[in-house]
Amino acid sequence: MAQVKIYARREWLQGRRGALSELIQSCLAEALGLPAEKRFQRFIALEAEDFIHPADRSERYTILEIHLFEGRSVDVRKQLIRLLIARLSAQLELHVNDIEITLVETPRANWGIRGLPGDELALNYAVDKA
Structure with a gap:
């Protein structure tokens, strides 16, 4: 399981959501073995005045916050x-200084999904992938 939040300026996200979504999901599938159809993404488009960051970041500065079951x-x-940094750089021409990624791991028992605690769910992929 992975829940992804993508924070960026509204004008930069305009017209790029589809490409970003595909890129992120391809990385999650390759690195974590998540099924392609298990896509949980939220785009948070911010106005410039609502996205305060250091001067060495550009108007393309993008933050990915990914919540995961613990165990990897x-x-x-x-x-x-x-993978995310390489593909964001190459495919969307983001400078590495404009990419920030945070992985947040949470015990499965702390998730509530489809009416069950996460540790009671039957999954069709491995969480403890080495």
């Missing part, structure tokens, strides 16, 4: 971060 190895989490 450090190597798998780093692979996800590296």
Whole structure:
């Protein structure tokens, strides 16, 4: 399970949501083994005055906050971060200084999904992928 929030300036997100969504999902599938249809993403389009950041970030500055079930190895989490940075740079021409990614792991028991605590769900993918 992964819930993704994408924060960026409204004018930069305009016309890029589809490409960003596909790119993010491809990285989640490759690094974490998530099924393609398990897409949970929220785009938070901010006005410039509502997105305060250091001067060394541009108008394309983008933050990805990804909430995950805990259980993946450090190597798998780093692979996800590296894939996202590489593809955001190459495919959307984002400078690495304009990319920030935070992974937040939560015990499955702390999630409520489809009427059950997350640790009681039957999943069709592995969470403890090494």
